[in-house]
Amino acid sequence: MSKPTLAISIGDLNGVGIEIALKAHDEITKLCTPLYCINKTMLDMACGILNVQAPKDFNLWHVEGEFQIRAGEVDSACGKYSYDSFMSAIKLCEEKRADGVVTMPIHKEAWMRAGLEFKGHTDLLRRHFKKDAIMMLGCPQMFVALYTEHIPLKDVPSYMQTDKLLSFLLDFHKSIGDKRVAVLGLNPHAGDNGVLGDEEREIEEAIKKANQTLGKELFFGAVVPDIAFTPHFRSSFNYFIAMYHDQGLAPLKALYFEESVNISLNLPIIRTSVDHGTAFDIAYTGQAKTLSYLNAVKSAISLYTGRFRVSAP
């Protein structure tokens, strides 16, 4: 199988994305053919500030636009450019010129100032493809998919409905294949048999139906949320479904903050992302770390080759 071509959405140019792309270029070209969605003028400007030379084989996909880079500033032109870079990367995939998209961080306020009303990459992907993208974060040791994401905590319990959960579980299975998955409960002690909440009944019913539909016991739960991420439990599962944002992401980031990546599942294209922000405080200072980006590239390649899970449970 030949090396996949990955379209790199360059992110907010006032942040750390371009520095990371330049730093990691040699390493990722061993694994894939990157195509950077940025024009030469903007690349040269960034290289000038960073005082580095762009590698000779740093292939560009021209994205129109020109503005002054101001490290660490929220800027509408910069926001607009990061959006255009992302849209170009998506288009490259849709036209089969690229096999996947890896995204550098955008800045949501910069998007807002540019009049872009999306909450972020995933929201844009959902609307663009009219599909319920599944957001999964993690690293090879542990992946966490989010059943609900960016909603107030008080709205979470109303999403605990067997039919919606079932369709999420089946979509998730379609994306990752036959993997054993721990599905978390909602309440402390997973409700303690109804004493501390009863939403686990809906969750358990969905798990039962999903396993019946698939003819295999792949989903397990409802797992007690504060036990799910203990070392012993993690040694039995690599995939977790959290009922809400912080239930999954607080333990994940406690354990694997710098290594994690963000993967969009259930979409017609492959898309992975670094799991950090624009890091304006250290932009253009040479301090940005490449680990999350390298893992995002590797995850995109694993999705491409169909070998998503590397290590067996």
Next chain:
Amino acid sequence: MSKPTLAISIGDLNGVGIEIALKAHDEITKLCTPLYCINKTMLDMACGILNVQAPKDFNLWHVEGEFQIRAGEVDSACGKYSYDSFMSAIKLCEEKRADGVVTMPIHKEAWMRAGLEFKGHTDLLRRHFKKDAIMMLGCPQMFVALYTEHIPLKDVPSYMQTDKLLSFLLDFHKSIGDKRVAVLGLNPHAGDNGVLGDEEREIEEAIKKANQTLGKELFFGAVVPDIAFTPHFRSSFNYFIAMYHDQGLAPLKALYFEESVNISLNLPIIRTSVDHGTAFDIAYTGQAKTLSYLNAVKSAISLYTGRFRVSAP
């Protein structure tokens, strides 16, 4: 300062408590004078099953009662005995015969079968002392106090009220003294300026008022929940207040499962506990680990000497 006397509430004798107490005796007697709330008949029976000799200086405080130990079984007589052991330990403190209580795990269903309607140790302590005990879990690297505990997740948002939060913060300060404390938000991204929920306003108002009342900036927040337990953030804080059970305990147990202890603050007596259950599956097999118990003993001693925090932030 002389070694404190600690009353050891022996826990459910069908579980791992007595094995841990016997294993750890020599080590803890270097730090304190333990007084085990169990009678000789029951101790001898346990030692017989474990095939060990009780140490000569294993001082007992006689707790009436006799029944057959059945490793790993839920039993009402055993539940009742663990309750009596705990009540004896509390009384020893009230009568100043002991300086603190360290509890081994009880089994809630065994308590229920014995007709004891308490949800656990902390619930009993609250009712006994008619005080709002604060439940704090952790280890020297990181302590998490729970603002709400064993309630359904859907009920949590209604507790986000400035006055209640303020009184919790001030009670907490009374217990641990002048420590810097990270107070978590409720919603993803701590509400993202109200876009993902607005309970953070109440939290932030309570923090402001608490700091004003104390004349010091000790409470910080509302902290973004999935950032609070990242390595960088943890390097700045040792104390965290979580708004709900799993928000604090899932990351804590992901990081420090076997080391953690459970500490009851805001009570007239010192009480610490192991942070694990009766572990019926390994009871009387010699596999029980003592680390959580040793840390519980050390925490009780630190509370006694007033040097609770060992390492400076």
